[in-house]
Amino acid sequence: MFSGLDSIRRRSLVIAGAISMAALVACDQITAPAAPRVDAGEATTVALLVPSGSGDGGDAVLAQSLENAARLAMADLPPEIVIDLRIYSTAGDPALAQQAALTAVSEGAKIVLGPVFAQSANAAGAAVRDSGVNVLSFSNNTDIAGGNVFVLGATFQNTANRLVGFAQSQGRGNIAMAYAQSTAGQVAARAVESAIQQSGATLTTRTTYALSQEDVIAAAPAVADGANASGATALILTGDPFGELPLLAQLLPENGLDPANVKMIGLTRWDVPASTLSLPGLQGGWFALPDPALQANFTSRYSSAFQSAPHPIAGLAYDGMAAIGALIASGQANALSTSALTQSQGFAGVNGVFRLLSDGTNQRALAVAEIQESQVVVIDPAPRSFSAGF
Numbered sequence: 001m002f003s004g005l006d007s008i009r010r011r012s013l014v015i016a017g018a019i020s021m022a023a024l025v026a027c028d029q030i031t032a033p034a035a036p037r038v039d040a041g042e043a044t045t046v047a048l049l050v051p052s053g054s055g056d057g058g059d060a061v062l063a064q065s066l067e068n069a070a071r072l073a074m075a076d077l078p079p080e081i082v083i084d085l086r087i088y089s090t091a092g093d094p095a096l097a098q099q100a101a102l103t104a105v106s107e108g109a110k111i112v113l114g115p116v117f118a119q120s121a122n123a124a125g126a127a128v129r130d131s132g133v134n135v136l137s138f139s140n141n142t143d144i145a146g147g148n149v150f151v152l153g154a155t156f157q158n159t160a161n162r163l164v165g166f167a168q169s170q171g172r173g174n175i176a177m178a179y180a181q182s183t184a185g186q187v188a189a190r191a192v193e194s195a196i197q198q199s200g201a202t203l204t205t206r207t208t209y210a211l212s213q214e215d216v217i218a219a220a221p222a223v224a225d226g227a228n229a230s231g232a233t234a235l236i237l238t239g240d241p242f243g244e245l246p247l248l249a250q251l252l253p254e255n256g257l258d259p260a261n262v263k264m265i266g267l268t269r270w271d272v273p274a275s276t277l278s279l280p281g282l283q284g285g286w287f288a289l290p291d292p293a294l295q296a297n298f299t300s301r302y303s304s305a306f307q308s309a310p311h312p313i314a315g316l317a318y319d320g321m322a323a324i325g326a327l328i329a330s331g332q333a334n335a336l337s338t339s340a341l342t343q344s345q346g347f348a349g350v351n352g353v354f355r356l357l358s359d360g361t362n363q364r365a366l367a368v369a370e371i372q373e374s375q376v377v378v379i380d381p382a383p384r385s386f387s388a389g390f
Contacts, residue, residue, distance in 0.1 A: 033132040035337040036110045043082040044328055044336075047104030048317070049097060049114035049124060053089035062116065063089070065311035066138070070113065072305060073321035081325050084108075090115050094123035101127045101135070109133065111336045113320045116313070118144050125149035134341060136320045136356075138313055142187070145360025150341065152316045152354075154290075155361055156191035156238075156267060162288050162366045163265050164195035166380055167234050172263050173201035176232035178223045178248070180211050180239060188238035188267050204230035209244075216244045220251035227262050240268035241276040249281035259284050271369070271376050272312070278374045288366040290351030291382040298350035319349035323356075345386060352382050 038044055048070055050063035067087055074083055086109065088100035097120035101112055105128050112128065112135045115121050121137035122144040128135065129148050137144070140153025167173060177192050179185040189206065196203045205226040209219035227235045235257070239245040245266070253259065264285035270276050271289060289295075298318065302310040326347055327335040334340060338358075346355030352365035368380040 033130065035132045035134060035334060037333045038110060038328055038335045040331050043084040044110055045084045045086060045108040046324060047086050047088055047109035047112045049088050049090050049100050049112060051090055051092040051116050053091035059092055062311050065314040066317040068306050069310060069314040069317040070321045072302060073318040077325040078329060081328050090120055092117055092120065094119040098123040098127040105131050105133050111324060114138055121149060134336060134338060138316045142361050150356050150360045152320055152362060154364060156188045157194065158364055159267055159288050159366065160191040160195035163286065164199050164201055166368045167265060168199045168201045172233040174204050174231055174233045175201055176204050176227040176230055176235045177206040178237055179208055180244065181208050182211050185238055192236050204232045216247050217251065220248060221255045224252050224255035224257035227257055232262055234263040234265050236265045236267060238267045241270060241273060246279055249279040253281045270371065277371055282371050285371050286368055288368055291367055292378065295351050315350045319354060322349060323347040353385055355386060
């Protein structure tokens, strides 16, 4: 995922990476050749690229969690589906990810699961494009999506579509927006603008701010005044709880924004960390999250199997492996082709149904939750299928 308030606090994990988008190769500009054939009755080799080997303890923990989740998914597959899972370390380095992908394909991999970071995923995809091997990365950076690279991570666009559509249905379609002057903030703002346009809602005003404590403090009156003066019935905040969100949640009501009149809506998860739920300015606010019951079930199963809690993105490895297994079960030689991966019915993941789109992005079922008395209350459940109102 994208970093938050960089000049105030740096995240320990930046999935998409603080990167120059111009440096990424646009994968969707090149048509990939046919995917490797999947032979019925034989083991299918799957490569899992993880960020171990960097010397960073956090990367090692993440790598192990991803591998554990992938193996948990394999255990859930029918016994006739045999997968030869091979693990490759990338150390979170694009050059090593490129070499790992090439080595994996030379050793028979029919598809690549991972890596985590955007630049590494982009490098891995470019390396194996000519072989027709698809890459299911754990990134949520849509700038690398396309061609043979898919992103499994939750995207701003998917979240924005869900929240804006819900707001419009609840009579809160006059929407103001506040976002940071950062790569993540700009991507988030574009996602909100696109969602508003698609839903028929109205963008009443938008306010941007630099990522420093002083600039956020200085921008708060403009955010509040802009929303009030424009007749907004909702305000979308793109910042996250590890960045500027807590500061804005405090300052906006102090500057005259009444949450009862202007519904606060978050483009990021407001339940992580849990302390965010107690912020007075966010009471009554909305945000989106995967089905909590399914998420709790995965956490319980993982913890029971491995005697530790899963990493927050471990479910992506499970989802990727579950999708691969479901496709292999079809018995088709082209089971891991782009057309198969983008089947409209999608797949059942540990956090709900999801499907991969032809542009390399994804669509995931999300619930809408409201913060009520510092608790998460689901007010619109996540759809359980793609025929249920996506």
